[in-house]
Amino acid sequence: MHDYIVLIRRRPSPDxxxxxxxxxxxxxxxxxxxxxxxxxxxxxAVSDGGFDWPESxxxxxxxxxxxxxxxxxxxxxxxxxxxxxxxxxxxxxxxxASRVDSLGLGGRSCCRRExxxxxxxxxxxxxxxxxxxxxEQRQRRETLEMALGAAALELxxxxxxxxxxxxxxxxxxxxxxxxxxxxxxLGMYAEAPARSSGAEIPxxxxxxxxxxxxxxxxATILIL
Amino acid sequence: MTGERKLAxxxxxxxxxxxxxLLDPDDWSEAIAEELARLDGLExxxxxxxxxxxxxxxxxxxxxxxxxxTAVMAMRRDAGLEDASSQTLYRLFPDxxxxxxxxxxxxxxxxxxx
Numbered sequence: 001m002h003d004y005i006v007l008i009r010r011r012p013s014p015d016x017x018x019x020x021x022x023x024x025x026x027x028x029x030x031x032x033x034x035x036x037x038x039x040x041x042x043x044x045a046v047s048d049g050g051f052d053w054p055e056s057x058x059x060x061x062x063x064x065x066x067x068x069x070x071x072x073x074x075x076x077x078x079x080x081x082x083x084x085x086x087x088x089x090x091x092x093x094x095x096x097a098s099r100v101d102s103l104g105l106g107g108r109s110c111c112r113r114e115x116x117x118x119x120x121x122x123x124x125x126x127x128x129x130x131x132x133x134x135x136e137q138r139q140r141r142e143t144l145e146m147a148l149g150a151a152a153l154e155l156x157x158x159x160x161x162x163x164x165x166x167x168x169x170x171x172x173x174x175x176x177x178x179x180x181x182x183x184x185x186l187g188m189y190a191e192a193p194a195r196s197s198g199a200e201i202p203x204x205x206x207x208x209x210x211x212x213x214x215x216x217x218x219a220t221i222l223i224l
Numbered sequence: 225m226t227g228e229r230k231l232a233x234x235x236x237x238x239x240x241x242x243x244x245x246l247l248d249p250d251d252w253s254e255a256i257a258e259e260l261a262r263l264d265g266l267e268x269x270x271x272x273x274x275x276x277x278x279x280x281x282x283x284x285x286x287x288x289x290x291x292x293x294t295a296v297m298a299m300r301r302d303a304g305l306e307d308a309s310s311q312t313l314y315r316l317f318p319d320x321x322x323x324x325x326x327x328x329x330x331x332x333x334x335x336x337x338x
């Protein structure tokens with residue numbers, strides 16, 4: 001069982017990379033059984049040699065998403081201390097961890113979230129927050145797969161789109177998200193100031209106060 | 225290409241990838257599905273056909289195959305099997321219900337790791 005989870009969905013942008021790596025090293029030392037999970041574009045930060053991951057720490061479980069690797073034909077390029085894993089591994093770990101950090105598609109801001117103390121009857125609600133527009137189709141698909149992974153495991157979860165992340169819901173490429181609302185797989189919300197979020201599919205538009213409420217009541221928030 | 229093989233049917237040849245999926249989805253027909261099943265020693269009963277058609281329709285609508293959870297929900301709602309579960313799907317296609325429904329349905333192999 002892992003007590004600390006870090007989700008990395010993109011290589012840290014240059015202006016925050018040094019601080020991010022310093023904070024990561026410190027945090028990894030704080031917890032007994034951390035897991036670092038690289039997904040989507042994040043797997044490129046493992047093999048491109050630009051980051052000095054503290055992979056010699058034997059207590060850290062370094063995991064790379066299998067599907068993300070296969071898409072990038074990088075299956076043969078993993079350092080020996082890294083292993084291939086799936087979203088099942090990731091989400092099972094998230095449910096049990098006491099802290100979850102996530103570096104989303106923007107590569108700039110890392111959400112650090114202490115989990116609520118798990119008491120009987122307490123909410124296990126997971127909020128997937130999407131605040132960055134995709135640069136290309138693969139990013140769209142992989143962000144959707146993070147949500148579908150939670151849905152496949154029947155987690156108590158919702159998706160909140162905000163800011164440029166609303167672009168995921170625009171255009172023909174948004175149809176993949178429609179399966180979530182059509183089949184009631186997860187809650188779906190779009191934080192937008194006006195009534196209409198511009199979404200092509202039926203999501204519930206919420207104001208800033210309601211979005212803050214969604215965040216406040218989530219046991220875990222993942223920035224995708 | 226390495227691993228590709230040909231499927232001969234009704235005087236034509238169709239190309240399968242190393243994963244057994246049709247390389248050109250436009251080549252698909254129900255006859256091809258029946259032939260693929262025959263080669264696997266499988267009979268496409270009504271329920272197997274229901275799943276294949278559901279997966280194809282889902283792919284057409286959403287650009288990807290359904291989650292198993294979604295297929296179970298639809299089976300309960302639309303196929304009259306109120307007790308349907310993931311076990312029901314695995315009894316239809318033990319090697320992976322959604323993946324096999326994609327193969328017999330002329331769709332690409334699903335990519336997701338769920």
